[in-house]
Amino acid sequence: MTNSAPAPTNPQNGHPECEPLGVAAIGYAFMGKAHxxxxxxxxxxxxxxALEQKMLVGRDPEQVAEAAARYGWAESATDWRQVLERDDIHIVDICAPGWMHSxxxxxxxxxxxxxxxxKPLANTIAEAEAMTEAARAARARGIQSMIGFNYRRVPALALAKELIAEGRLGTVRHVRAAYLxxxxxxxxxxxxxRLRKETAGSGALGDIASHAIDQIQYLTGETILEASGVLKTFVTQRPGPDGLEDVTVDDAAWATFWLTGDIGASVEASRVATGQKNSLQIEMYGTDGALTFNLESLNELRFLDATLPxxxxxxxxxxVNEPEHPYLEAxxxxxxxxxxxxxxTHQIRDFLTAVRNGTQPSPSFEEGLNxxxxxxxxxGSAKNNSALTPVDHKSLAMVEGA
Structure with missing residues (x-):
């Protein structure tokens, strides 16, 4: 006798427990390949x-088909709207340029x-706010969302977060970050x-300084209240298919911040720092200790215990590669x-775990809006040449526990 009863579902998200989660990715270049x-x-x-790589979406039919076959996707498509019509696709991973995110x-x-x-969540505040509101409404229906600040999943930085939360640095006073x-x-x-404002939103500021800004708030657990900044475009025109084109975003950015918790911070970001390939450097100084990290030595964290003689x-x-360190047991x-x-991989693991458990993953869209x-x-500070600009958190409602 055939049992025609429906498969049991996860009460948190309504997804059949025995059915693999179907995934579609939008974008197949740099981030599409990494994801x-x-x-x-x-x-x-x-x-x-359990998951299945259902569909990879991109604009060029031949290139996206080739990428889908190479990266393990079952199908390819050129219109992202197709994934919305598929009942067997439960997760959409957006790796497209920022202007398409919202x-x-x-x-x-x-x-x-x-x-x-x-990251970053969008190209404008209005787009980011609309995305956050959509995420809140979806969350009430058991639909989860997350922004991809992947450096939160570097084991050394996850360990730094643990040490700071345990009080090993005492009261954090000063943070320096540089992404070069x-x-x-x-x-x-x-x-x-990436060099056009209408497609990228900003240059080094949104592309890489956003990682440093997220790390400052993530590691300290505090919120940036005030900011001052300077933006600079060193090369104002670059060769395109039809001749020289105007560069409409910054090549480098410098910013200083004041956070809750009476913490001062600075960020430097540049895509023209000769000799620096992908160097995210973070320094944190507290009353009882200090930490330093450089992404070009991804497996290492340096720690000073100032409570010693x-x-x-x-x-x-x-x-940082012992089984006791974050993520390394796997x-x-x-x-x-x-x-x-x-x-x-760690980011996808955490996202899938949250989907399975029906819990809000972090960083949330609210954190991305922050x-x-x-x-x-x-x-705004750079444009107005102002010393300090308050960060407008007027409609920011952080998710509890995020």
């Missing part, structure tokens, strides 16, 4: 819900899809969508380092 690698590998190392994310959430979107790259140092480097003090190197025996791509407001304050 695809994570979707393909996450279940091999972590206890996550429309896709809101439509996907309204269609009942869980949404992961790359050099891929635009050559004035003849070609024009891309002065004759014994000094920064010590912690090689990977290799101690002493075997992991890489940049693993941060995306960062967006800080970026806006820096840009």
């Amino acid at each position: 695809s690698n994570a979707w393909r590998n996450v279940a091999s190392f972590f206890d996550v819900p 429309e896709i994310a809101i439509a996907a959430l309204e269609a009942g899809k869980h949404v992961l979107v790359e 790259q050099d891929w635009l140092a050559d004035a003849q480097a070609p024009m891309t969508w 002065v004759r014994e003090q000094g920064f010590r190197r912690i090689l 990977w290799w025996p101690q002493g075997h380092i992991i890489g940049w791509e693993h941060t995306f 960062v967006q407001r800080v970026l806006d304050a820096v840009e």
Whole structure:
């Protein structure tokens, strides 16, 4: 006798427990490749819900089909709206340029899809606010959303977060962060969508300073209240397909901040820092200790215990690859380092766990909107040449526990 009763569902999100989560990704270039690698590998190392890579979406039919086959996706498409019509697609991963984030994310959430979107959340405050409101409404129906600040999933930085929360630094007073790259140092480097304000929103400020800003708030657990900033475009025109084109975003950004908790912070971001390839440097100084980190030494955290006698003090190197360290129990025996791509696998793991448990993953869209407001304050300060600009949190309602 055939049992025709419906499959049991997760009461938190209405998804059949025995049915794999179908995933679609929008975008197949840099971030699309990184995210695809994570979707393909996450279940091999972590206890996550069963998933299927259903569809990869991109504008060029031949290129997206080739990428789908290479990255493990079952199908490809050129119109992202197709994923909204599919009952077998439950998660939409948005790796497209910033100007597309708002429309896709809101439509996907309204269609009942869980949404992961790359940072920054959007190109404008208005778009970010609309996305956040859509996320709140969807959350009430059990639909989850998250923004992809993947450096929260670097094990060394996750360990730093734990040490700070445990009080090992005492009262944090001062934070310095610098994110430096050099891929635009050559004035003849070609024009891309990342150099146009209408597609990218901003330059180094939104692209990489957003990571540093998120880390400052994530690690300290505090909120930026005031900002001052300077933006600079060193190369104002770059070669495009039809000749020289105007660069309409910044090459570099400098900002200082004041946070709740009476913490001062500074951020420097540049895509023209010759010799620096992908160097996110973070320094945190407290009354009882200090931490330093550099992404180019991703597996290392340096910690100083200032409670020791002065004759014994000094920064010590912690090689973060023991099973006791965040995320590392799933990977290799101690002493075997992991890489940049693993941060995306950890991110997908945390997102899938939240979807399975029906809980809000972090960073939420509210947290993404918070960062967006800080970026806006820096840009406003730079435009108006003002020393300090208050960060407008008027409609920000942070998710409890995020």
